[in-house]
Amino acid sequence: MILRALLANPRFANWLYGFTPPERGVVILRHRRVYIVPTRMGWMYGATLVVLLLGSINYALSLGFALTFLLAGLGLAGMVHTARNLARTAVSTGRAEPVYAGESAQFHLLLDGRVAFDRPSILVRHVASGAQLVVDVPGHSLAEVVLAVPATKRGRLPLGRVMLETRYPLGLFRAWSYVEPDASCLVYPHPERTPLPPASADARGGTARARSIGSDDFSALRGYQPSDSPRHVAWKAVARTEKMLTKQFSGESAGELWLDWRLLPDELDLEQRLSRLTGWVIAAEESGAPYGLRMPGIDIAPSRGEAHRAACLQALALFRMV
Amino acid sequence: MSAIAHPLAPELRALSGRDLTGLIISLILVVAPHAQRAPWWLALLVVSLYSWRAYLGYMRAPLPPRWLLLALAAAGMVSIWSYYHTVFGRTPGIMLLGFFSGLKLLEMRNHRDAGVVAFLCFFLIITNFFYSQSIPTALLMCVALAAISTTLVGFAAPQRSSRANLRTAGLLLAHATPAALALFLLFPRVDGPLWGVPEDAYAGITGLSDTMSPGNLAHLAQSDAVAFRVEFQGKPPPSAQRYWRGPVLWDFDGRTWRTEHPVLAKFKPPEGGGQTYRYTVVLEPHNYRWMYALETAASLPPRARYTTDGEILARRPVRQRIRYELESVIDPAPDATEDPAALRRALQLPPAYDMRSVRLAHEWRDASSSDTEILRRALEFLRKGNFVYTLDPPRLGLDSIDEFLFETKAGFCEYFASAFVFLMRAAGVPARVVTGYQGGDINPVDHVVTVRQWDAHAWAEVYLQGRGWTRVDPTAAAVPGRISSGLEGAMPVGQKLPLLMRSQFHWLRALRYRWEALAYKWNTLVLGYNPQRQRELMSLVGVRDADWRQLTATLFTLLGALTAVLLAWSLRRVARPDPVQKAWQTFCRKLRARGIERSPYEGPRDYSERAARDLPQARGTIHRIGELYVALRYGAAAPPARIDELRRLVRDLHLT
Numbered sequence: 001m002i003l004r005a006l007l008a009n010p011r012f013a014n015w016l017y018g019f020t021p022p023e024r025g026v027v028i029l030r031h032r033r034v035y036i037v038p039t040r041m042g043w044m045y046g047a048t049l050v051v052l053l054l055g056s057i058n059y060a061l062s063l064g065f066a067l068t069f070l071l072a073g074l075g076l077a078g079m080v081h082t083a084r085n086l087a088r089t090a091v092s093t094g095r096a097e098p099v100y101a102g103e104s105a106q107f108h109l110l111l112d113g114r115v116a117f118d119r120p121s122i123l124v125r126h127v128a129s130g131a132q133l134v135v136d137v138p139g140h141s142l143a144e145v146v147l148a149v150p151a152t153k154r155g156r157l158p159l160g161r162v163m164l165e166t167r168y169p170l171g172l173f174r175a176w177s178y179v180e181p182d183a184s185c186l187v188y189p190h191p192e193r194t195p196l197p198p199a200s201a202d203a204r205g206g207t208a209r210a211r212s213i214g215s216d217d218f219s220a221l222r223g224y225q226p227s228d229s230p231r232h233v234a235w236k237a238v239a240r241t242e243k244m245l246t247k248q249f250s251g252e253s254a255g256e257l258w259l260d261w262r263l264l265p266d267e268l269d270l271e272q273r274l275s276r277l278t279g280w281v282i283a284a285e286e287s288g289a290p291y292g293l294r295m296p297g298i299d300i301a302p303s304r305g306e307a308h309r310a311a312c313l314q315a316l317a318l319f320r321m322v
Numbered sequence: 323m324s325a326i327a328h329p330l331a332p333e334l335r336a337l338s339g340r341d342l343t344g345l346i347i348s349l350i351l352v353v354a355p356h357a358q359r360a361p362w363w364l365a366l367l368v369v370s371l372y373s374w375r376a377y378l379g380y381m382r383a384p385l386p387p388r389w390l391l392l393a394l395a396a397a398g399m400v401s402i403w404s405y406y407h408t409v410f411g412r413t414p415g416i417m418l419l420g421f422f423s424g425l426k427l428l429e430m431r432n433h434r435d436a437g438v439v440a441f442l443c444f445f446l447i448i449t450n451f452f453y454s455q456s457i458p459t460a461l462l463m464c465v466a467l468a469a470i471s472t473t474l475v476g477f478a479a480p481q482r483s484s485r486a487n488l489r490t491a492g493l494l495l496a497h498a499t500p501a502a503l504a505l506f507l508l509f510p511r512v513d514g515p516l517w518g519v520p521e522d523a524y525a526g527i528t529g530l531s532d533t534m535s536p537g538n539l540a541h542l543a544q545s546d547a548v549a550f551r552v553e554f555q556g557k558p559p560p561s562a563q564r565y566w567r568g569p570v571l572w573d574f575d576g577r578t579w580r581t582e583h584p585v586l587a588k589f590k591p592p593e594g595g596g597q598t599y600r601y602t603v604v605l606e607p608h609n610y611r612w613m614y615a616l617e618t619a620a621s622l623p624p625r626a627r628y629t630t631d632g633e634i635l636a637r638r639p640v641r642q643r644i645r646y647e648l649e650s651v652i653d654p655a656p657d658a659t660e661d662p663a664a665l666r667r668a669l670q671l672p673p674a675y676d677m678r679s680v681r682l683a684h685e686w687r688d689a690s691s692s693d694t695e696i697l698r699r700a701l702e703f704l705r706k707g708n709f710v711y712t713l714d715p716p717r718l719g720l721d722s723i724d725e726f727l728f729e730t731k732a733g734f735c736e737y738f739a740s741a742f743v744f745l746m747r748a749a750g751v752p753a754r755v756v757t758g759y760q761g762g763d764i765n766p767v768d769h770v771v772t773v774r775q776w777d778a779h780a781w782a783e784v785y786l787q788g789r790g791w792t793r794v795d796p797t798a799a800a801v802p803g804r805i806s807s808g809l810e811g812a813m814p815v816g817q818k819l820p821l822l823m824r825s826q827f828h829w830l831r832a833l834r835y836r837w838e839a840l841a842y843k844w845n846t847l848v849l850g851y852n853p854q855r856q857r858e859l860m861s862l863v864g865v866r867d868a869d870w871r872q873l874t875a876t877l878f879t880l881l882g883a884l885t886a887v888l889l890a891w892s893l894r895r896v897a898r899p900d901p902v903q904k905a906w907q908t909f910c911r912k913l914r915a916r917g918i919e920r921s922p923y924e925g926p927r928d929y930s931e932r933a934a935r936d937l938p939q940a941r942g943t944i945h946r947i948g949e950l951y952v953a954l955r956y957g958a959a960a961p962p963a964r965i966d967e968l969r970r971l972v973r974d975l976h977l978t
Binding site: 040044048051060062064066071076087168169170 | 434463471474477478479480482490494497499500501502503505512641848849850888891892922
């Protein structure tokens with residue numbers, strides 16, 4: 001009870017676990033952070049030793065004493081070896097590819113043994129979701145663990161607390177340590193696959209017309225943005241001015257597609273709107289036509305390609321997130 | 323390296339084929355020695371249970387249902403009960419444990435069950451020590467312990483090779499040894515049992531008993547079990563003088579000699595006499611109170627009792643190997659101060675038995691002027707009687723003495739002693755039977771005299787006026803070879819002798835001597851380690867009369883130190899940092915002291931460039947350090963010369 005109250009206090013928890021989350025870069029599990037207690041089997045082992053000791057005393061069995069004490073020494077050595085199996089491991093995180101809500105975020109964790117000996121049977125568990133894996137870290141080498149963490153909501157999903165545990169070599173003790181690396185995964189809204197809106201986006205709202213930017217009729221040059229298609233770069237102008245310029249077109253051609261917030265039915269709530277827009281982005285990218293995204297406060301010019309799609313989806317993922 | 327998803331807690335994981343094999347091998351190793359004690363059907367049953375489980379594991383077949391196991395358990399318990407008539411004794415209990423090990427295997431599904439089986443193996447190991455604590459047993463159990471540890475490591479590391487796991491188990495056992503040694507030497511030992519031990523706990527111990535009837539010494543003579551070992555200070559006495567005195571038997575019922583209720587007396591060392599010997603006896607348990615001593619004891623072991631007829635008794639039946647020091651004198655000055663009541667007792671004979679012998683004795687008495695002459699005539703009779711010494715004498719009827727002396731004329735030492743004392747008493751000379759051991763084998767390796775059960779002997783003591791109790795060995799008179807060259811010399815050619823006593827096995831004997839010397843060391847140093855030796859050890863390090871508190875304090879200090887050493891070892895192997903990384907960290911620290919802190923996003927190249935800009939006086943060095951670090955850290959090869967250069971540059975970098 002008291003412990004639970006104490007653990008709820010982040011400062012106490014940070015002191016207890018020996019670190020302040022989130023941790024940047026490579027986390028080394030110092031001895032201070034490795035905890036060790038006997039397992040259930042360890043307690044049973046202890047009870048066995050007590051019985052063996054009493055038997056040896058009662059029957060004055062010299063070799064009984066020898067066996068009991070050797071087993072006691074084995075328990076002690078097992079404890080040190082268990083702590084050693086985990087201590088000083090270096091944990092780092094790799095990039096986690098964005099996923100859609102409802103899928104599992106794949107967090108890559110790298111365990112660096114940093115020593116000559118093997119570190120077998122290290123259990124890596126994501127505390128919040130309970131996802132766990134067992135990995136052997138060979139000597140002088142790394143092991144990669146991919147933790148599949150369910151992503152239920154859009155936004156940034158932090159990895160959170162990860163427990164590393166080992167019972168190697170004898171299973172009598174359990175050594176564990178917590179890490180909370182500074183890693184997160186971008187979670188796009190869950191896509192709702194509905195038919196794309198009609199290509200000419202001015203079905204509603206006249207303001208769309210003047211602001212709409214297509215790729216039909218060349219209207220002006222503007223500064224290059226990384227998301228611009230290379231086909232729209234004004235290469236001649238680049239040769240002349242040595243500055244990257246993008247040709248801007250205007251027009252209402254059939255190929256121009258605006259994925260507009262206002263095209264959505266009014267009865268949809270925020271998340272449903274985002275889901276539908278996400279579905280549209282995916283469908284539009286698949287169709288191969290340039291598309292733009294327009295939401296309150298966000299305006300992404302029509303374009304195509306992986307980077308454009310990622311930008312649109314990121315905008316949807318983080319829309320109105322604090 | 324691939325990771326495996328494990329939805330289950332480690333202890334609920336299913337058992338692999340390797341785990342099962344390891345457990346079955348461990349169980350076989352610890353149960354096998356019990357096979358020689360178990361009834362054949364039980365041994366067969368346990369082997370079948372193991373094989374059944376191995377087969378099920380191999381076929382990946384489902385385990386038998388619970389009701390079947392319960393039925394088997396009940397059937398096994400009933401069988402064991404009906405065989406031993408109890409299940410609470412030591413041997414039945416152990417048999418039951420062995421039987422249950424097979425049943426437990428058959429309901430073992432996951433690692434938690436497997437842990438129970440592994441711990442059961444520990445119990446089974448210790449049950450072996452009830453019967454034997456010899457070096458071979460100890461070695462076999464060491465092998466079993468290695469097998470169990472390897473199996474346990476296998477549970478924790480299912481993906482590693484068995485070989486690697488065996489190596490880990492060996493390392494663990496090696497690390498366990500110092501702590502085990504400290505505990506063995508310093509854990510406060512207690513004398514005596516904590517609770518009552520089962521009645522059959524000491525059954526099957528061989529040795530002399532408190533009665534003697536025709537045949538029971540012959541039975542002992544077939545046994546090569548060690549009775550006791552003696553280490554003399556200086557040269558041991560010759561074989562013919564090595565009479566190890568044991569129980570003295572007074573009362574004869576025509577067939578069996580016995581004695582009851584020894585009367586305690588104050589010990590009075592004999593005066594004068596021949597050579598004095600000082601020696602240490604390591605006595606094997608024999609479940610009686612006698613402590614064997616060379617005739618005649620000149621001192622008593624501490625806390626031993628002494629009886630009127632010269633027996634030395636321990637306070638409790640000897641149920642563990644004990645060790646005591648003694649002094650003995652050969653041919654002490656005569657002591658003729660015996661209680662008349664005792665002398666009357668030494669003349670008692672059963673009425674109306676063996677009349678032919680009684681008549682012979684009366685003839686001797688009538689023809690002799692003194693007890694000494696009667697004695698001489700009796701020995702003459704034995705010497706000329708053509709007696710044969712045999713371990714397999716013909717069975718005797720009701721008048722056993724008459725039949726032996728006049729008809730069969732073949733027997734073992736107890737026949738001679740019994741008949742001789744009978745004749746003496748019939749002739750009016752007080753006499754008694756003394757049993758014990760004669761001779762013993764001197765090991766040329768360590769000069770320890772080993773006395774075995776086949777050295778069991780019986781002789782007589784007669785009371786002569788003016789001389790007191792005098793030893794007479796009628797066997798020596800009748801069959802002189804028995805005493806001068808042992809059992810072997812006394813036996814007619816062609817008689818069955820214990821294997822190792824046959825002369826054609828000299829090389830085997832030589833080997834046996836070496837082994838015996840080792841076993842003696844083992845017995846005294848390991849098995850004979852007791853509270854007294856513990857105190858001796860502590861006085862070696864300067865603590866006199868250490869009690870349990872001092873022992874515990876020393877023990878825990880030592881254990882703490884050992885754990886610290888082990889921990890330091892585990893850190894040493896881990897904490898050796900990369901020299902490149904270490905040099906770089908020193909470099910960063912030096913720069914930080916000058917106010918140039920590295921930002922988290924800053925790479926080593928950017929950082930060193932910035933530092934070089936801010937500290938123009940050390941620009942060249944800083945640049946070089948950054949360059950070397952990047953090359954060594956991220957490059958393919960790390961030539962030692964460049965590592966040395968980096969370390970030197972960092973060391974010599976002074977930013978003042």
